[in-house]
Amino acid sequence: MITLPPHLDIHDDRFSALVHPMSTLDMIAEGFTWTEGPVWFGDRDCLLFSDIPSQRILRWSETEGLSTYRAGSEFNNGNTRDREGRLVGCRHGMRDVVRTEHDGSLTVLADSHEGRRLNSPNDVVVSSDGAVWFTDPTYGIISNFEGYRSTPEQSAHHVFRLSPEGELRAVVSDFTQPNGLCFSPDERRLYIAESGSSHDDSVPSVIRQFDVEGGRLTDAGVFATIDRGLPDGMRCDVMGNLWSSAADGVHCFAPDGTLLGKILVPQVVSNLCFGGPDGQRMFITATRAVYRVFVDVKGAEPWTRGRG
Numbered sequence: 001m002i003t004l005p006p007h008l009d010i011h012d013d014r015f016s017a018l019v020h021p022m023s024t025l026d027m028i029a030e031g032f033t034w035t036e037g038p039v040w041f042g043d044r045d046c047l048l049f050s051d052i053p054s055q056r057i058l059r060w061s062e063t064e065g066l067s068t069y070r071a072g073s074e075f076n077n078g079n080t081r082d083r084e085g086r087l088v089g090c091r092h093g094m095r096d097v098v099r100t101e102h103d104g105s106l107t108v109l110a111d112s113h114e115g116r117r118l119n120s121p122n123d124v125v126v127s128s129d130g131a132v133w134f135t136d137p138t139y140g141i142i143s144n145f146e147g148y149r150s151t152p153e154q155s156a157h158h159v160f161r162l163s164p165e166g167e168l169r170a171v172v173s174d175f176t177q178p179n180g181l182c183f184s185p186d187e188r189r190l191y192i193a194e195s196g197s198s199h200d201d202s203v204p205s206v207i208r209q210f211d212v213e214g215g216r217l218t219d220a221g222v223f224a225t226i227d228r229g230l231p232d233g234m235r236c237d238v239m240g241n242l243w244s245s246a247a248d249g250v251h252c253f254a255p256d257g258t259l260l261g262k263i264l265v266p267q268v269v270s271n272l273c274f275g276g277p278d279g280q281r282m283f284i285t286a287t288r289a290v291y292r293v294f295v296d297v298k299g300a301e302p303w304t305r306g307r308g
Contacts, residue, residue, distance in 0.1 A: 007249070007264045007293070015252060015261030018241065023294040025265065028283075029058070029066050034146065035285035036233070037079035037089065037123075040275025040304050047275060047283050048087065049290060050076045052146045055093070060290065075140060075147045078123030078180070078233065078271070081303050083130060090121035092140025092147030097121050097132060097162070110134075110160065110168050116153035123180045123233060123271075127187055130164040131215060133171075135178035135192065142199075159192060161215055171217045172210065176203045180233040180271065184255070185240055185300040188212055191223055193231035193244070205230040207244060207253075224253045233271025233285075236300040243282070245269040250284060263293055274299025 007025040010016060037050040037057075046061040052075050059069040070076075074093030082088050087100040088109070095118045096111035109132055111118060120140025125133050137157050140147030158170040159178050172178070176196025183190055190210045196203035205226040210217040229247020236242050240255040249265040250272055267286035275281055279298040284291040298304060 009249075009262040009264055010260075011262070012254070012258055012260040014254060018237075018239075018252065018260065018297050019263070019293075019295055025263070025291055025293045027289050028292050029060055030289040032058075032288050032290075034270070034287060035290055036077050036270045038233075038271055038273040038283045038285050038290070039079040039081060039087070040273055040283065040299075041081070041085075042275065042277075042279070042303050043085065045277065047273075047290075048079060049283075049285050050079065050089075052077055052092070057089070077121070077140070077146070078134075080124050080126055081301075082126045082132070083128065085303065088124055088126060088132060090124050090134060092120040092122075095120055095140065095147075097124060097134050110162050113154060113158070113160065113168055113170065119152050119154050119157060120147050122178070125181055125183060127183060132162040133160065133181060133190070134162075135159050135175075135181055137175075137177040137179060137195070139177070139198075159217075163215065169215075171215075172219075175208075176200065180231060180245065182234050182236050182242070183212070183300070184236055185238055189220070190217060191234060191236075191242055193234060195230045195232060197230045207231050207234070207242070224251075224257045224259065226251060227259075229268060232269070235273055235304075237274065237295075237297040238300050239297055240300075241297070243272060245271055245284075250282070265291055274301070274304035279304055 032051040033053040057070040074091040078090045097109045099107045119136045119138045141150040156173040159172040179193040179195040181192045209220045209223040232245040234244040242253045250263040252260045269286045
C-alpha cells in the first residue's frame with residue numbers, strides 16, 4: 001500500500017490520476033507580504049507573480065532564481081496573457097486593467113465604465129476571440145494595504161467584458177465580491193468566484209458558473225462550494241477539472257462539480273497556475289510564499305502546456 005504524502009488529500013479515486021504519490025510540495029520563494037497573480041511564460045521559462053502590498057511583480061525561473069520584473073506596480077493583482085503572449089494585469093492603485101506591450105510599454109485597456117472609475121480590477125482572463133474579461137470588487141479601495149482607500153463610484157461590483165473592438169460591458173452585476181475567474185477548455189462556461197465572505201459571513205463561499213454565448217453570460221447556478229475559507233484565483237486543466245484556491249490549499253473539482261481532492265498548503269492560497277517545462281507543474285501563490293508541485297495534467301490555457 002502506497003502512503004500518500006501529507007500534502008495530498010484524496011476525496012475521489014479520479015484525483016489519483018491527476019497527482020502522483022511521489023510528488024512533493026516545494027516552496028520555491030518566500031519573504032513576501034501577499035502573493036497573487038501567478039502566470040507562466042513558457043517561451044521565457046519563467047513565472048511572474050505579484051506581491052500586492054509591496055507593489056512589485058516578481059520573476060522566478062529555475063535557472064536564475066528570483067528577481068524583480070517590475071517595481072512600482074501600483075498594487076498589481078491578477079495577471080494573465082493575451083493571445084499575442086502579452087502580460088495583462090489588474091492594478092488596484094490605478095483602478096485599471098493594463099497590458100504590457102512587447103517593447104515593455106504599458107497600455108491601459110480599461111479604467112472607467114459609464115464615466116465613472118472602476119472599483120479595483122482584481123483578476124482577468126482573455127478568451128480566444130481576444131476579449132478581456134475581468135472582475136471588479138472593492139478590495140483595492142477599502143484600505144490602503146493593497147491600494148488606496150476610496151469611495152466606490154460603480155453602482156455594483158461587476159464582472160466586465162472588454163470586446164476586441166474596445167467596448168466595455170458589465171456581464172454580471174449581482175456578486176458581493178467577484179474574484180477569480182476562468183473558462184472551461186472549450187470556453188462554453190465561465191467560472192467566477194464569490195469571495196464576499198471575506199467581510200460578510202452570510203455570503204456563501206461558492207464558485208458560480210455561467211454559460212457563454214456570443215459574449216453574453218447566462219447564470220447556470222452554483223458549481224461548487226469551498227469548505228475551508230473562500231475561493232479566490234482558479235484555473236482549469238485540459239480535462240475540464242477546476243482547481244481553486246482555498247484557505248487550506250488548492251481544491252480540485254471535476255467538471256460535474258464533485259470535489260476530487262485537495263493539495264494541502266501550509267499557508268492560505270490566493271491563486272495558482274500551470275506551467276513548467278512540461279506544462280505539468282502547478283505554481284501556487286500562498287500568502288508570503290510561492291509553492292510548486294507536480295501534477296499529471298496540463299492547464300487549459302495554451303501558454304501553460306510547456307515551453308511554447
